[in-house]
Amino acid sequence: DQMKMSPCEELYLKQPCNLASMLFQEYTDSMSGESSPYTSWLEINLNAIKNNVRQFKRLTNKAVMAVLKANAYGHGVTGVAQAVAEAGAEWCAVARFEEALSLRKKGITLPILVLGYTQPDCAVEAIKHNISLAVFDPSIVQLYLEKIQQQGGKLKVHVKIDTGMGRLGVFPQDAFEFMTWLYRQPGIEVEGLFTHFARADEPALTTTPRQIEHFKSLVSRLEAEHLRPRWVHACNSAGVFNYPEAYYDMVRPGISLYGLNPSAETQIPSEFLPALSWKTRLVSIKNYPPGYGISYSHIYTTSANERIGAIAIGYADNYRRQNGNIALIGGKRVNVVGRVCMDQSMVQLDALPDARVGDEVVLIGRQGEAYLSADEIASIWQTANYEVVANLADRLPRIYV
Ligand SMILES: *Cc1c(COP(=O)(O)O)cnc(C)c1O
Numbered sequence: 587d588q589m590k591m592s593p594c595e596e597l598y599l600k601q602p603c604n605l606a607s608m609l610f611q612e613y614t615d616s617m618s619g620e621s622s623p624y625t626s627w628l629e630i631n632l633n634a635i636k637n638n639v640r641q642f643k644r645l646t647n648k649a650v651m652a653v654l655k656a657n658a659y660g661h662g663v664t665g666v667a668q669a670v671a672e673a674g675a676e677w678c679a680v681a682r683f684e685e686a687l688s689l690r691k692k693g694i695t696l697p698i699l700v701l702g703y704t705q706p707d708c709a710v711e712a713i714k715h716n717i718s719l720a721v722f723d724p725s726i727v728q729l730y731l732e733k734i735q736q737q738g739g740k741l742k743v744h745v746k747i748d749t750g751m752g753r754l755g756v757f758p759q760d761a762f763e764f765m766t767w768l769y770r771q772p773g774i775e776v777e778g779l780f781t782h783f784a785r786a787d788e789p790a791l792t793t794t795p796r797q798i799e800h801f802k803s804l805v806s807r808l809e810a811e812h813l814r815p816r817w818v819h820a821c822n823s824a825g826v827f828n829y830p831e832a833y834y835d836m837v838r839p840g841i842s843l844y845g846l847n848p849s850a851e852t853q854i855p856s857e858f859l860p861a862l863s864w865k866t867r868l869v870s871i872k873n874y875p876p877g878y879g880i881s882y883s884h885i886y887t888t889s890a891n892e893r894i895g896a897i898a899i900g901y902a903d904n905y906r907r908q909n910g911n912i913a914l915i916g917g918k919r920v921n922v923v924g925r926v927c928m929d930q931s932m933v934q935l936d937a938l939p940d941a942r943v944g945d946e947v948v949l950i951g952r953q954g955e956a957y958l959s960a961d962e963i964a965s966i967w968q969t970a971n972y973e974v975v976a977n978l979a980d981r982l983p984r985i986y987v
Pocket residue numbers: 653655701782821822823824838839840841842848
């Protein structure tokens with residue numbers, strides 16, 4: 587009997603990443619802001635994500651394959667998958683087979699495409715769970731065929747073409763032969779054909795028009811030979827905004843599904859809404875005398891009497907351990923000072939005499955009149971907004987609001 591697990595422990599074993607959300611499950615409907623039991627958390631506005639799916643559909647008039655890889659770009663894949671399905675997305679995509687399997691185990695029934703490589707050992711499971719695989723190597727397809735031989739059933743595949751991305755995919759000149767061979771395999775159903783753009787967010791360049799040209803001639807040739815599969819797709823978010831001529835049957839947005847800009851040159855239209863807020867709390871406030879060293883290595887020292895607070899965020903949350911971070915407290919921008927620690931960081935509070943322990947701190951999102959975007963954090967960290975959100979640590983509970 588001592589071995590018997592509490593419901594919480596069971597949930598923990600099933601879904602370790604979401605332990606915090608499980609423990610506080612009863613709060614999640616009503617809570618946000620001051621009433622939240624959390625110390626450090628993410629708020630995901632699923633209505634914003636649903637809105638963005640509808641905007642993509644309205645803009646393109648095509649099917650939408652919602653890209654949910656990397657825990658839905660850090661937004662929490664379970665809630666996001668349900669939301670995109672409710673908003674009318676026809677497909678979803680993940681990077682790895684294990685991500686697809688996990689979606690099926692959570693009861694997501696949308697068609698799923700695995701965009702990356704899948705091990706031959708997974709081919710049987712792929713058929714069983716109706717998971718479509720990207721293929722770009724005949725010798726690997728041969729191994730899939732050997733694995734599924736005894737089982738029967740057809741493996742659904744989308745053929746990946748490298749029109750100039752320089753990553754996965756068969757070259758356009760090899761594609762026709764690969765496709766005709768695939769169509770002859772009784773164990774294979776060729777469901778789709780796709781390519782990916784390397785520089786669709788840089789509309790001044792000729793790279794993407796050249797990629798589209800290569801893809802277009804292949805599609806035309808397949809059409810002429812009656813070998814065109816049902817789902818032809820090419821555009822990521824930036825492709826949707828900059829290359830309407832490449833919509834084909836379906837578009838494949840990731841970043842802007844979450845209301846984020848593909849790049850500085852390719853920004854989302856104003857109807858798209860950001861979905862994620864990153865929040866924490868002030869956990870301590872102290873008045874320090876001049877010359878007091880703050881946090882590890884004393885890289886910051888008070889220059890006068892200074893009011894310094896601690897906030898509950900650190901590099902273990904993937905808050906970057908570097909100088910120059912900014913947070914919103916009391917509707918104002920404040921500087922993060924001193925070394926970022928594993929679970930805490932320090933903030934300069936001289937301009938906030940009314941700040942109190944427990945106050946909400948915003949790292950991404952709105953607070954009163956103030957706003958801090960994922961783009962701005964990315965610029966401080968000298969990276970892309972993609973990396974900021976995709977790296978948000980698992981220990982941060984995702985709260986759907
Ligand atoms: C990640 C990815 C996408 C989505 O790209 P965004 O720039 O986030 O819209 C689409 N297709 C493939 C193959 C991808 O890997």
